[in-house]
Amino acid sequence: MPRSAPGSAPLPSPLDGEIIVSRLKELAACTDVPGEMTRLTLTPAHKRAAAQVSFWMREAGLAQVHMDATGSIVGRYAADRANAKTLVLGSHIDTVRNAGIYDGNLGVLTAIAAVEALKQQGIRLPFAIEVAAFADEEGVRFLSTLTSSKAMAGIFDPKSLEDVDAQGISRMEALRSFGAPVDRVADCRRDPAETLGYVEVHIEQGPVLEAAGAPLGIVTGIAGASRGHVRIRGEAGHSGTLPMAMRHDALTAAAEMILAVEARGRADGKELVATVGTLIIAGSAVNVVPGEVQFSLDVRALSDELRTRAVADIRAAVADIAERRGVKASVDIGHEVPAAPCHGPLKERMAKVVEGLQLPVVRLPSGAGHDAMVFRGVMPMAMLFVRSENGSHNPREYAAPADIGLAAEALYAFLLKTAEEE
Ligand SMILES: [Zn+2]
Numbered sequence: 191m192p193r194s195a196p197g198s199a200p201l202p203s204p205l206d207g208e209i210i211v212s213r214l215k216e217l218a219a220c221t222d223v224p225g226e227m228t229r230l231t232l233t234p235a236h237k238r239a240a241a242q243v244s245f246w247m248r249e250a251g252l253a254q255v256h257m258d259a260t261g262s263i264v265g266r267y268a269a270d271r272a273n274a275k276t277l278v279l280g281s282h283i284d285t286v287r288n289a290g291i292y293d294g295n296l297g298v299l300t301a302i303a304a305v306e307a308l309k310q311q312g313i314r315l316p317f318a319i320e321v322a323a324f325a326d327e328e329g330v331r332f333l334s335t336l337t338s339s340k341a342m343a344g345i346f347d348p349k350s351l352e353d354v355d356a357q358g359i360s361r362m363e364a365l366r367s368f369g370a371p372v373d374r375v376a377d378c379r380r381d382p383a384e385t386l387g388y389v390e391v392h393i394e395q396g397p398v399l400e401a402a403g404a405p406l407g408i409v410t411g412i413a414g415a416s417r418g419h420v421r422i423r424g425e426a427g428h429s430g431t432l433p434m435a436m437r438h439d440a441l442t443a444a445a446e447m448i449l450a451v452e453a454r455g456r457a458d459g460k461e462l463v464a465t466v467g468t469l470i471i472a473g474s475a476v477n478v479v480p481g482e483v484q485f486s487l488d489v490r491a492l493s494d495e496l497r498t499r500a501v502a503d504i505r506a507a508v509a510d511i512a513e514r515r516g517v518k519a520s521v522d523i524g525h526e527v528p529a530a531p532c533h534g535p536l537k538e539r540m541a542k543v544v545e546g547l548q549l550p551v552v553r554l555p556s557g558a559g560h561d562a563m564v565f566r567g568v569m570p571m572a573m574l575f576v577r578s579e580n581g582s583h584n585p586r587e588y589a590a591p592a593d594i595g596l597a598a599e600a601l602y603a604f605l606l607k608t609a610e611e612e
Pocket of ligand 1: 282294392560
């Protein structure tokens with residue numbers, strides 16, 4: 191049942207966490223692989239999910255519900271006046287393979303619930319609300335990603351239409367068969383001058399809120415990332431005949447470097463994470479001293495300065511270890527994304543709303559990327575995290591109905607508070 195403060199009107203039922211969870215489960219039936227949640231972008235399952243979301247949007251009182259050029263479903267709840275600005279709420283409905291049911295979908299369904307609650311209360315606000323169910327966040331099917339939110343931010347790269355999936359189908363072809371009006375990408379852009387900002391509810395996908403005993407978290411920003419590879423060339427040799435003192439073992443050098451990456455990651459406390467996730471040993475065999483090794487590098491921080499410094503320190507440590515061990519090493523950072531800090535006033539408004547629900551206010555950065563990050567430097571952006579268990583991108587991903595209900599209440603209260611303050 192909906193909770194309510196003593197003496198106040200009962201909360202509108204669309205905000206009830208159990209109702210949102212039942213919709214999450216219904217949406218999870220739209221899968222390309224029976225028995226698991228697999229809904230890659232622009233697939234038949236995605237199309238069914240898009241139709242279901244369109245239906246719920248219309249039911250919630252959203253008008254002009256349509257599919258945009260990138261396959262997103264967007265609906266609009268009009269303002270109480272003409273020439274009002276627009277606040278965009280959203281998240282994505284594509285998933286990874288064998289995903290959980292909450293990642294992305296939760297943000298879309300809480301946004302729809304908040305609008306439905308307004309409709310139920312007969313409330314129109316001094317600004318319009320748009321709800322976007324983005325089509326392309328996970329980046330599993332095609333090389334490029336976030337194309338839907340990028341189109342809204344006005345930074346869509348037309349080259350992404352030429353991306354090809356494993357079956358040889360281009361994004362352009364996939365969009366056409368999805369039914370998206372591909373030629374109208376320009377219509378996706380929202381003019382920042384007419385937009386109050388973008389707000390996204392998402393599961394945390396990490397253990398911080400759970401450890402803090404807090405159902406909701408105020409996201410301080412989305413971490414920037416540096417990603418690349420370290421390649422080490424030593425000398426391969428026979429494990430039986432090559433004396434220890436004469437070896438230039440690429441793998442033991444890599445081992446020392448990997449520990450140096452971990453140590454550097456730890457040196458900045460909670461502000462930075464540094465990970466080696468892959469290790470490739472060329473021609474590996476039990477009786478061969480490894481001559482060539484490559485490992486990946488992933489460094490993330492909310493501060494670009496901190497991240498840049500950490501990468502420089504890692505480069506220095508790698509060079510140092512390589513020299514000492516008589517191997518050659520190169521660090522190649524091929525992918526760099528700047529951090530996207532959340533907008534101060536929107537973030538503080540969200541914090542006040544969470545406080546108003548008698549909940550602890552926990553602030554945390556997002557280590558994972560989200561649609562929200564593309565609005566960096568374009569329009570104000572904020573995110574609300576919901577406590578989640580068992581990580582994410584796997585079927586054990588979980589958020590409790592009570593927490594989901596609180597997130598929907600917070601988003602609804604955020605809309606009302608925005609009406610007071612904007
Ligand atoms: Zn997501």
